[in-house]
Amino acid sequence: MSDPNPAGSPAQGPLFLAGLYQNGSLPLRISLCHRDRSVSPDPVWTWSPAADASLTGPQWQDLKASTSVVEVKWADEGRKVLALVGDYAVLLSVPGPQTGDRPRLEFASRLRNASGAHSAEVLPGNMLAVADNGHDPEDSGIQLYPVTGNRLETGGYVQQVPGFPSTHGLLWDRTLGCLWVTGDNKWPTSEGSQGLVRAYAYDSTARRIAPEPVVEKPVGTGWRTKEAPDEWDGPHDIAGIPGTRSVLITTEQDVYTWNVDDRTTAPVWAQQLTKFRTFSGARHEHGYPRSRFKAIGVRESGEIIYTQPTDWGPGKDYPDMVGFYDPGTETGDAVPSGQTVYKARWFAPTPGWESPPVHAPQV
Secondary structure, three states, X not given: XXXXXXXXXXXXXXXXXXXXXXXXXXOOEEEEEEOOOOOOOXXXXXXXXXXXXXXXXXXXXXXXXXXXXXXXXXXXXXXXXXXXXXXXXEEEEOOEOOOEOOOEEEEEEEOOOOOOOOEEEEEOOOEEEEEOOOOOHHHOEEEEEEOOOOOEEOOOOOEEEEOOOOOOOEEEEOOOOEEEEEEEOOOOOOOOOOEEEEEEEEEOOOOEEOOOOOEEEEOOOOOEOOOOOOOEOOEEEEEEOOOOOEEEEEEOOOEEEXXXXXXXXXXXEOHHHOOOOOOXXXXXXXXXXXXXXXXXXXXXXXXXXXXXXXXXXXXXXXXXXXXXXXXXXXXXXXEEOOXXXXXXXXXXXXXXXXXXXXXXXXX
């Protein structure tokens, strides 16, 4: 495992990753931040493709011109970061004694037919799963990309598992050898859309995902949302709870929990957030304080990290703050980002939900 305080920085509490969209003259960037400090002024390190001097030549221009970061995750026991940057799935090396004081792009795979991709996850056998967030049930669901010996891979996915529109969240379950995926039975603006969480078995020898789910449960209300009446309540993120077999699942309107080993039940409202109070005045006033969490995570202490839009209403989908909540103390705070921060995650493993190793080309 790499140094938890990269590049020799002093320990200053827990660390988290934030993916920040381009905003005017502020470029897209991925930052590693201290929990007890603000997101922007003083990160441990930051990386932006636009400022990466190693990305030379026309083959890198699209990546360098990217404006969005839709996913950021701890990977390879903290030696790497997995991210979705524009139309690419990327792996960054984490600065440390053996890698220098700057993060480096180790690998990038151009996504195919996945411009709306919402999440990625490392799978055994040096594979990356991507939730493509597609509309058409016949051509949307999960895509599988190999991490090859090339620094830039443009060959596209090697497998697509269709039949699952609006896929958003991915979580590897090493205990069951499966990939948990959140999505909907039909696109969320379609009449009667129902949020779902599914498990797909994964064959680590063949490096392929089974075409049909082995588990499927409804999640969310199955109703139109109060915030956007033309949309049905669909899921976003999924995260394991440390040391348990339970997960948290966020939807357009609330947060749910579920013990994945109990197939007799379905996800239920998360009691851990009973006394949660949002820092969005508008969401509190409308009575949906836990709505539109685009990311959620739990560290071993039980403290929750999340991202959430401050504004309320149709189209208000882009978080502008990173929030923290400790169910044990019933306290919380939030830090403004100054840019859209769609995902923020603890930079730490989740015991019981660890991701497998991944090997990328040496740069």
